[in-house]
Each structure stands twice: as structure tokens, then as C-alpha cells.
Amino acid sequence: MDFKAYYANQQKLVENYLKNRIAKKGISKVDEAMEYSLMAGGKRIRPILLMAAAEAVGSKGYNYLPVACGLEMIHTYSLIHDDLPCMDDDDYRRGRLTNHKVFGEAMAVLAGDGLLTLAFEVMLEQKNVDPKVLIETVREMAMCAGNFGMVGGQGLDLEFEGKKITPEELRKLHAGKTGALFIAAIRGGAHLAGANDQQLLALTKFADLLGLAFQITDDILDVEGTEEELGKPVGSDAKNHKSTYVTLYGLQAAHELAEKTVAEALECLEMFGENAEPLREITRLMTDRKK
Amino acid sequence: MDFKAYYANQQKLVENYLKNRIAKKGISKVDEAMEYSLMAGGKRIRPILLMAAAEAVGSKGYNYLPVACGLEMIHTYSLIHDDLPCMDDDDYRRGRLTNHKVFGEAMAVLAGDGLLTLAFEVMLEQKNVDPKVLIETVREMAMCAGNFGMVGGQGLDLEFEGKKITPEELRKLHAGKTGALFIAAIRGGAHLAGANDQQLLALTKFADLLGLAFQITDDILDVEGTEEELGKPVGSDAKNHKSTYVTLYGLQAAHELAEKTVAEALECLEMFGENAEPLREITRLMTDRKK
Numbered sequence: 001m002d003f004k005a006y007y008a009n010q011q012k013l014v015e016n017y018l019k020n021r022i023a024k025k026g027i028s029k030v031d032e033a034m035e036y037s038l039m040a041g042g043k044r045i046r047p048i049l050l051m052a053a054a055e056a057v058g059s060k061g062y063n064y065l066p067v068a069c070g071l072e073m074i075h076t077y078s079l080i081h082d083d084l085p086c087m088d089d090d091d092y093r094r095g096r097l098t099n100h101k102v103f104g105e106a107m108a109v110l111a112g113d114g115l116l117t118l119a120f121e122v123m124l125e126q127k128n129v130d131p132k133v134l135i136e137t138v139r140e141m142a143m144c145a146g147n148f149g150m151v152g153g154q155g156l157d158l159e160f161e162g163k164k165i166t167p168e169e170l171r172k173l174h175a176g177k178t179g180a181l182f183i184a185a186i187r188g189g190a191h192l193a194g195a196n197d198q199q200l201l202a203l204t205k206f207a208d209l210l211g212l213a214f215q216i217t218d219d220i221l222d223v224e225g226t227e228e229e230l231g232k233p234v235g236s237d238a239k240n241h242k243s244t245y246v247t248l249y250g251l252q253a254a255h256e257l258a259e260k261t262v263a264e265a266l267e268c269l270e271m272f273g274e275n276a277e278p279l280r281e282i283t284r285l286m287t288d289r290k291k
Numbered sequence: 292m293d294f295k296a297y298y299a300n301q302q303k304l305v306e307n308y309l310k311n312r313i314a315k316k317g318i319s320k321v322d323e324a325m326e327y328s329l330m331a332g333g334k335r336i337r338p339i340l341l342m343a344a345a346e347a348v349g350s351k352g353y354n355y356l357p358v359a360c361g362l363e364m365i366h367t368y369s370l371i372h373d374d375l376p377c378m379d380d381d382d383y384r385r386g387r388l389t390n391h392k393v394f395g396e397a398m399a400v401l402a403g404d405g406l407l408t409l410a411f412e413v414m415l416e417q418k419n420v421d422p423k424v425l426i427e428t429v430r431e432m433a434m435c436a437g438n439f440g441m442v443g444g445q446g447l448d449l450e451f452e453g454k455k456i457t458p459e460e461l462r463k464l465h466a467g468k469t470g471a472l473f474i475a476a477i478r479g480g481a482h483l484a485g486a487n488d489q490q491l492l493a494l495t496k497f498a499d500l501l502g503l504a505f506q507i508t509d510d511i512l513d514v515e516g517t518e519e520e521l522g523k524p525v526g527s528d529a530k531n532h533k534s535t536y537v538t539l540y541g542l543q544a545a546h547e548l549a550e551k552t553v554a555e556a557l558e559c560l561e562m563f564g565e566n567a568e569p570l571r572e573i574t575r576l577m578t579d580r581k582k
Contacts, residue, residue: 026437026438026439026442026443026446027439027444027446027447028442028443028449028450029446029450030442030443030445030446031438077404081400081401081404084400086395086396086397086400087397087400104377105377106377107446107449109375109377109378109400110442110446110449113368113404113407113442114437114438114443114446116404117407117433117436117437118433118437118438120411120429120430120433121430121433121434121437124427124429124430124433131422131423131425131426134426135415135425136415138411139411139412139415139416142412143412145408146317146405146408146412147319147322147325147405147408148317148318151321151401151404151405151408152321152405153319154319154321154401155318155319155320155321155398155401155405156318156319158398158401159319159320176318176319
């Protein structure tokens with residue numbers, strides 16, 4: 001398959017959907033702050049993963065744009081709140097001023113709240129899916145986004161600040177902070193597309209390993225990469241004295257762990273044959289970002 | 292009816308449901324911060340309104356505790372974020388330290404995010420309702436809670452800060468900030484209980500007028516009331532130079548407007564007969580708080 005063309009096409013579908021949906025105005029200027037961050041580009045990896053998981057099960061990904069784009073809104077709100085002065089206090093993201101730098105802190109809090117709320121509204125606009133399946137899917141999205149998943153990982157990040165942590169704690173932290181939304185994306189797409197239990201199990205394992213491989217790659221890039229690849233200053237995690245897979249295992253072992261994890265992730269996709277080609281390519285994209 | 296006993300019973304149902312649901316732990320200590328604010332008491336007026344609306348339509352309110360309690364979580368998250376230093380910067384709420392005063396700002400942001408997310412998870416746990424009706428109800432809850440409703444009202448609050456505003460702008464501000472969740476509660480309960488279009492229309496109008504009457508009463512109490520009735524220092528809105536129904540209309544006219552609005556609200560309930568008795572009593576409770 002021509003993966004570059006495929007990815008560009010999926011990205012365009014997501015951009016268009018988000019653009020049209022965010023154009024429906026609310027009653028205040030929180031709109032502007034929401035749109036600023038939502039339409040700031042980015043790889044749109046989570047909605048594209050959701051669509052690719054649906055394709056692995058034999059459906060068309062674009063059928064599930066509302067749920068996919070709701071997930072992107074959850075991701076975006078988490079970035080806005082993460083950048084706040086009381087959290088990571090970042091002035092820039094992807095080369096642009098962060099939300100609170102442009103709109104002020106209070107507006108940035110509301111923009112995040114507004115996007116998280118809109119995410120659920122948009123997901124529940126999904127048509128052509130068995131209502132019971134939609135309820136179960138969106139409920140699971142909430143679970144992955146909350147204190148059982150992403151919010152929980154961010155909470156652990158605060159708890160672990162300045163502490164020496166174990167590999168198990170690091171795994172738990174990232175499983176929540178970044179892994180949970182990958183699981184939400186992949187299980188969500190599979191669920192919506194009518195995956196059976198065996199398929200769902202394989203894709204859940206795949207999602208878990210993909211999240212791990214993604215994080216190890218991120219930690220390696222923090223040492224070896226360029227700012228362009230990282231989207232943040234090189235070595236910023238190390239500078240912030242955060243534990244990473246590189247600080248815990250060393251660079252060589254981190255490389256080996258990443259490769260092993262990617263191989264295991266790809267194994268989970270075997271039963272899906274050709275249909276899983278997009279998921280395989282996205283896995284390579286996410287874990288070999290120097291290419 | 293013995294309204295005091297009725298209300299105490301409904302309150303107990305809500306407290307128990309919230310207590311049991313929040314006891315299901317996540318992966319981080321954000322739990323503690325979420326629980327601190329969620330279990331801080333309060334009148335639980337929104338979930339009780341939702342249940343009373345279901346009763347007006349002839350159903351039992353306790354059937355809808357998951358959706359009702361999800362709404363209370365949305366209300367609670369909004370209070371936590373509202374109290375943040377970058378928002379209203381309040382140190383106390385209902386006589387207890389605010390969330391960020393106890394857990395720090397970063398944790399308070401996450402506690403709010405966690406509760407908003409959990410709200411949707413819990414609402415989607417609702418059983419014994421037609422899945423299509425549940426989807427439509429929860430979608431509408433999100434609309435009322437977002438930039439079309441509550442978040443939008445908070446945005447307008449920021450926009451209007453220090454400005455002289457018109458009565459229309461004041462109405463729009465409060466319709467979003469407090470009115471939208473009353474509409475969510477009342478329409479939600481009605482919808483879940485299978486209200487027909489005529490009933491839904493009447494209850495929507497009732498909810499809108501109830502929100503208005505509640506706000507005018509609040510503004511009058513800000514001038515005439517005691518701290519106990521208000522849950523905040525007397526005259527704090529006036530001190531913050533906020534426009535209120537009293538500053539815009541004068542005290543006498545505000546009283547008259549409140550009475551007229553309550554009468555109109557109660558008229559909307561006529562078609563429901565005896566079944567609307569809880570809604571009538573709650574209306575009196577909310578708009579005659581000096582009794």
C-alpha cells in the first residue's frame with residue numbers, strides 16, 4: 001500500500017471533520033481558545049489509529065469519524081491543561097504559543113473543559129452503530145481518559161515528581177499517561193466495527209505494546225533526536241530529572257527493549273492479514289520516528 | 292406530601308450512590324482530591340431535580356441515579372475549577388478549604404478533569420433505559436455542560452468582567468452558568484422517563500424559568516441574606532462589582548421579578564397534577580431560601 005498517501009488522506013478526513021464541528025459556535029469566546037489548540041495541526045495519530053483498528057476488523061475507518069475526532073478532542077484538552085503554569089508551565093507547543101499564553105490561564109482552563117465536554121457530545125453524535133455498542137465504546141473511552149487511565153497517569157506524574165521510581169512505576173505512569181488513549185483508540189475502533197472477542201483481545205494486547213514501544217522511542221529520541229522529531233527541546237525530560245526508559249535501563253538496553261516490543265506488537269496483528277496493513281505501518285511510523 | 296422527608300430521602304440516595312461509585316479507585320491519588328469535593332455535602336439539587344422531573348412524568352426517580360449522579364459530578368468539577376487561583380481564587384467553599392488549597396493547584400485541575408470524565412462514564416452505566424434515549428440524554432447533558440451552556444456562561448463571566456452589561460447579557464450569562472445544568476437535569480429526567488413532546492416542552496420552559504428565579508433569588512440574598520443561606524460572604528457579588536439583578540433592576544423590582552417568574556414556572560407544571568408535587572416543592576425551596 002502507498003502508506004504516505006493513505007495517512008495523508010486519513011489526516012485530511014480528521015482535519016475536515018474537526019474543522020466543521022468546531023465551527024458550530026457556543027455562547028462565549030471559549031470557542032476561539034478551543035479552536036486555537038484543536039486546529040494546531042499534529043499527527044492526529046489517535047483518531048487515525050481508531051480508524052485503522054476498524055479497518056483491521058474489515059470495516060471502513062471513515063465510518064467512525066465522530067468517535068475518532070472526539071478522542072482527538074480529549075487528547076487536545078489534556079495538552080492544554082498539561083501546559084498550564086501550575087502543571088508543566090510550557091510557553092510553546094509545536095512551535096506556537098501555548099493556549100494560556102494567548103488566551104490567559106482562566107480561558108485555557110475553560111478551553112480544556114470545553115473540549116473534554118464537547119468530546120463526549122461529538123462521540124455520541126456517531127450514527128450507524130448499534131446504540132448499545134456506542135454506549136459501551138464511549139463509556140470505555142471515558143474510563144481510559146479518567147483517573148483509571150490518562151488523568152491517573154498525570155496524577156502519578158505529580159506524585160513521582162523528583163522521586164526515584166522503579167521500572168514498574170514508570171510503566172504504570174506511561175500506561176496511564178499515554179497508553180490509555182492508544183488503548184481507547186484501538187479498542188474503540190475495533191468495538192465499533194464489530195470485532196469479536198478474539199480480535200478484541202489481540203488488538204488490546206497490540207495497543208498495550210504499541211504504547212510501550214512509543215514511549216521507549218520517545219525516551220530514546222529525547223537523547224538522540226532532533227527537536228523537529230520530538231516537538232520539544234532535546235533532552236528536556238532528562239533536564240527535568242524525569243525518570244525515562246533510558247535513565248532506568250541505559251541507551252543500549254532501551255533500544256533493544258523497543259525493538260523487542262515492536263516485534264511483539266506486530267505479532268498480535270498476524271490474524272488480521274492484509275486488513276492490518278495500516279496498523280502495521282502506523283506502528284513503524286510511531287516507533288521509528290527518525291526515518 | 293411530607294416534603295422534608297422526601298427531600299432527605301432523595302438526598303440520601305444520591306449521597307450513597309456517589310459514595311459507592313467514588314470508592315472504585317483509579318491509579319493515582321487524584322481519587323482523593325475528587326472524593327474530597329464530591330463528598331463535601333451540598334443540597335444535591337441537580338440530581339434531585341432530575342429525579343423529580345422523572346416523577347412528574349410518572350416514573351420513579353431512583354431509577355435514574357447513574358445519570359443524576361453524573362450530573363452532580365459535572366457540577367462539582369465546575370466548582371473545583373471555578374475556585375482555582377486563575378479563576379475566582381477562593382480559599383473556602385461551604386466552610387471547608389477549597390480543593391486547590393488542600394491538594395495544590397495541579398491536583399485540583401486534575402480532580403476537576405477526572406470528575407468531568409467520570410461523570411460521562413457513570414452516566415453511560417445507566418441501565419433499564421432504551422439505549423437510544425440514553426445516548427440522546429447524555430449527548431444533551433454534554434451540550435448543556437459545554438460552551439453552549441455552563442462552560443460558555445463561565446466564559447461570558449470572564450468576558451464581562453469589570454464591564455457594565457445589559458439585562459440581556461446578564462440573562463445570557465446566567466442561562467449558561469447556572470441555568471443550563473438545571474435544564475440538563477429536568478429535561479434529562481423527563482427524557483429518561485419517557486416524556487412525550489408536550490411534556491418535554493412544558494418542563495423545558497419550567498426549567499428555564501426556575502433557573503432565572505433561582506438566580507434572582509441568589510442576587511437578592513447577596514444583599515439581604517445571611518452567610519448561612521448564601522454559602523458565601525454576604526455582598527460578595529456586589530463587592531466584586533459584578534452586575535446582578537439587584538444592581539440592574541433595584542431591590543424592589545428584583546423581588547417582583549422573582550415572584551412573577553416563580554408563578555410562571557409553577558404554571559408550566561399544571562398539566563402534571565399530583566406527580567409534579569416534588570418539582571413544585573423544590574421550586575419553593577430554591578426560590579424562597581429564607582424560609
